[in-house]
Amino acid sequence: MTRQICTAVVIAALLLATGCARPNVSGDGGGPEGGPAVGGALHLSLPAAPKGVFNPVLYEDQYDGAVLDLVFDGLLRLNERLEYVCNLCQSMEISRDSRRLTFRLKPGIRWHDGEPFTAEDVAFTIRTVLHPEYTGVRTGDFSALLGVERMLDQRDALAEQVREGRLSPLRAAELRMAGWETWLKGEGAEAIRVIDPLTISFTTSEPYAPILQSLSIRIIPAHIFRDVPVRQMQRHPATRQPVGTGPYRFVSYRPDQYIELERFLEYHGGEPFIEKIIYRIVNQDIAVGQLLAGELDAVRIRPGDLDLIKNDPNVLVHALPAYGYQYMGLNHDHPVLGQKAVRQALAYGINRQAIVEQLLKGYGKVVSSHLPPVEWAYDPSVLNPYPYDPDKARALLAEAGWKERNQDGILVRAGQPLTFTLKYPAGNRIREAAAQLIQANLKELGIGVELQMMEFATLTRQVFDQRKMDAWLLGWSLGLDPDPAAIFLSDSKWGKVTGWHNPKSDELIRQGVRALSPKDRRPIYTQWIRLINDELPYIFLYSEHDLEAVRTDRVRGLRPDARGALWNITELWIPPDRQ
């Protein structure tokens, strides 16, 4: 799954020891006794300034998230196959009916301020997210817990009554609090149960597999936030200056410049070697130059940057498939795009392989269905790959009655020309180029595509709120649980945009979350992706690989895998002569 490209490696010895991709920690030489050396500062980059909401339950911004990754730990973490395994816990036990999960926490874990970490912290974190005055966006992640769905339905009903003017906002707030108190004392006590300081269990109403992903939420310290009203957590100093249990302690954030972190000596996963981590806010256009000049140790690059890097023997490029894909969305209420034969003809008629080979320089793959990022979830061999085949596309169109052409060479059926407008956002150069390619490919088939490029915010408003579109280009990035409900369940906000309804699909989606083990879920999702692959509610296009470039003369101990190039941050080190 993971592909590495080794542009070059410093010295032959390193090459031999590491095979380019997997240097082992002790073998690459350079430390005092050839082993890892302590000290130094790692310079990482962020292409935009974080918002500064360094609180795992409140943040929404991915750059805040990047910092939180190092400062906070969750109960669970990912292994190299992207499965959830214990992190702050020693063991996780699933009851026979798959509804109860019991975690034994690792003993002796400390917060960065020295306080002990306990099950109370875990319970506090999740109760915060469910609290009626919580201002963040994660409440829905825990709706599977016992009684939560009902409590949330009650909140929705109250909000509805306030909107209709039948209830004062103040009274509604009181009722919400009352509902919360009732839940806490009733089902809530069972849903989140602290058994002893190092044991906690969670119970769901029904078996619900994505709960594992939700329970991997990074834990916040109860001893700091306990007396803070939930509504004010956003403004609390500890949201700006966080205290976590992760490998690095937060030191400071200079807005719009950099974030400084310092190693946490009592980290439960082992003391990190690198003394400081500096997350610099960089300009994407010059970041590669900064990497080559040695000002940065790791940056995200674009396929177009590879030429700049290939001559530097000290830079390793790690490519990993993005958790997501790009697609051409279709409005199924459009007179021609609603027809399956036309959609399949589009899939055959767009040269998606060319997009991957030419625009992505091979660092990506063609996608033919909604594919979850984790391999265990489906069997890809069942899919029709829709290879580029203009003749097949023409045949499909002819079968559906599109045979005659008008004077512009556009196919016509019963007086109706086969044309549509394709809207796409400005900003992503590859997507912009793909739009041109799609237009050219389809013109050959006799399909007229009018391109409309617009700003991202404009596009999303027109597509998702006003449904003023025929077809559009966008991408989804996906979470690690394969459940596609948010995007394809036909009554979900994003799912209903296409106007495509399929009872079988809805049923499979609902079924997919009821089993907890990957082995039981796989056949369901395999069946579902096959259905989507045949029906094509979207035209699936391609998935880009994320490219990370790392300076290997400075950063040692790298073991890049599906989690990224720097996932094993506590094992990384910098040779003393390069500190």
Add this chain to the structure above:
Amino acid sequence: MLPTCDRGSCGSETGWRGGVVGYVLRRLVQMGPMLLGASLLIFLVVRMAPGDPLAAMVDPRMDPQKMEEMRARLCLDCPVLVQYWGWLKEVLRGDLGTSIRFQVPVAELIGARLGPTILLGMAAFGVTYLVGIPLGVLTAVRRHSWLELTVTVLSFAALSMPAFFFGLLLLKLFALGGLRILPSSGMITPGAPYRGAAAMLDVASHLVLPALALGLSGVAGLVRYVRASMVEVLRQDYVRTARAKGLAEKQVIYRHALRNGLIPVVTLVGLTLPDIVGGAILTESIFVWPGVGRLTYTALLERDYPVLMALNLLFAGMVMLGSLAADVGYALVDPRVRYE
């Protein structure tokens, strides 16, 4: 707009001073309604741009219910004038609102970034005038020389080069490519424990490239201005008289001609202020300078309305102050100008 007076009706020295103070006060009072008008206009234009702060949140994990709540809380679907009135009430009370993106008060957000922008602006200003004026004078004095030709060619080249490209060129020459003698981005060395003079030196070294990029882009225009004005002055009778009296050429140029030649340039000082602010958006983005320019760019992309409004008002105010400064400066250097 500029009330000049003919010789006969001008007041005494004290009257002139009083005139300026009164004039400045009057202009400042006028700025109130002008800013109000500008704020309404800006508000309408900003809201006319499609999309809103929540439109960028296309996230399958985002709860649609929550989005509706946020939209309602921010009053994004209210009629525009209702939104404007809500905003204005708060501003008149001294509250610029809270940034939607950063979730901190707008005043705090801008306040933290104003210092770096002023520093960069002043440095760029210095570069523009320290390079532009001497070059302008030189080219005026040595007309039709190789020097003039070189400066003319270079300044036209600079005029036609986009600012971001010039910035990248400087980076390539002095920070990342050729000579690696200056830091490429930011305002301070991250994590460095500098104090006192060392810290100032650190900031100064980070300032060089952005100040050059921003400052040099204005030089070309200024050179043309100074040159034209100097050429004009050098043709005047009093310059000929000065020369006829046997004054040294240096004295003629610097004591007599330059003072008069710079009068139109003073107007330019006030009027280039908005240019520097506008240029800061690009320059700050290229060099990751933590000022209001970068903030403007982010706020624009994210439709962070409260931040955009505050920044635009700030810029409008600066434009007005700049033109006021130009008018007053004009009076200070040109004895023929009087204000009533």
